[in-house]
Amino acid sequence: MSLSITDPEGLSPSSPPGSRHAFATLVTNADYALGARALARSIRLSGTMADIVVLHTGGVEAAALEPLDEFGCRLVETELLPLSDEFNARHARRNVHEKAPFTKGRKPDFHSPLDNFCKLRLWQLVEYERCVFIDADAIVLRNIDKLFRYPEFSAAPNVYESLADFHRLNSGVFVAEPSLATFERMLAALDRPGAFWPRTDQTFLQAFFPDWHGLPVTMNMLQYVWFNLPGLWDWRSIGVLHYQYEKPWEKDHPRADVLSPLIELWHAYLTGENIPDLASLKNPVQAGVVSP
Template structure:
């Protein structure tokens, strides 16, 4: 843990660190601030003693962050990464979605690819020995403090359509060891001439850490598994539920009916009301089976 009293450039924390480890998320607008509330409540309910750090960009109004104080979150305002104008142009929303369109699901209109790279600011949090990053569109269903013993760089595979996806990582949950030296090297590689990262931070992290350590899919269970690979779904073992593509706070999205049980669970964590015992939840019905 760093003993420096000087905050790294580009970060402005609201308070000092209180623990050796931290769960870290990123909030870039009011919608993700809402997601962070559900995530923070879910983490606190696991009984962890780790800090919860919320990185937030200038696009977030302070009033939307206030409810996070109820969960003892440490707020850290962050600047966008110091990247070249050419890089920013290549990775603007329109250009990313034209060159690498999303065909498996729908990204909400508020999705901003450039903001995603702020995840790398985690490596500047050198006051912590180890951090676990969790996207703000996720909830934690049971204690996962053991992840702080995992090596850098650990992440779960991007499995949600077929078992053939185990070779790709999903950056919605990962384990990292903060280091200013690592951060500077990452930014240099990120902004190499003509570099283009079609899935933004996710593509970059897989390239930067080609020998990434695989976490179980239960540490980052993607919501599409519910209907694409129901045999993988078991409420007794899922630790982190990640709402990739359509978000649970959207009023009416194309997958809402198919994902109704997962959306209702997220809303229970958001409000803190009627959070169910996971052991009582039904797993998805598999094709060819008859519900009991």
């Protein structure tokens, strides 16, 4: 099957596509390249035939990406979006974190707000009918190919602290239909005069798709649910586990004790060793988890 087309501006794929569908992620530094290894292994173990596309920016050295070859990933070198100097200044790390500080958890120092907008280049991948984007700080726990049948724009709610969060989406997992026309409309809306997106791509996508379709929370289970809303957690139904805020590869993890079962699971997928049977894992209520 030949699906090759002219490469869109700003993207340089390493190989032609091999499927009509793709799981995609974004890697902006060596830490997220490590995360992408665990994610790619988890996707392959799910038994999918879809492509795995890794968008990567100039902040990632080739050596950090080499381990992804094991999983047949399609690497796509990605330029930053062509945005105005004013937009870039407003969304520099210092400005974003001063105007909209993270108060619920700790974002690692490597977090770069401007890089996040590269997610929108997913809409340039018009060689695919549907793409499911998954943040590189997540792992797939079972086959989720059914998401390719969901419409654009589908995302799970940003639930990790209370049920009041159901009105907000989380952009760590979403379903998109690539389209150059949509991409151009996104750029125009993104960089309109004075625009400020406090949670970068997440805030923008909710504004651009105000009538977004809701995925089950199990398709983007945020790790803080483990101790904040333990009654929502059920290993038998979780499709994607998303390590929001603190990352499982961090050495000085401030919530390592309470999240230790989740961190151990991530390391099992990273190495491919001792990956447990999910049915054998205890839910947080059974494990006696309490809020840190």
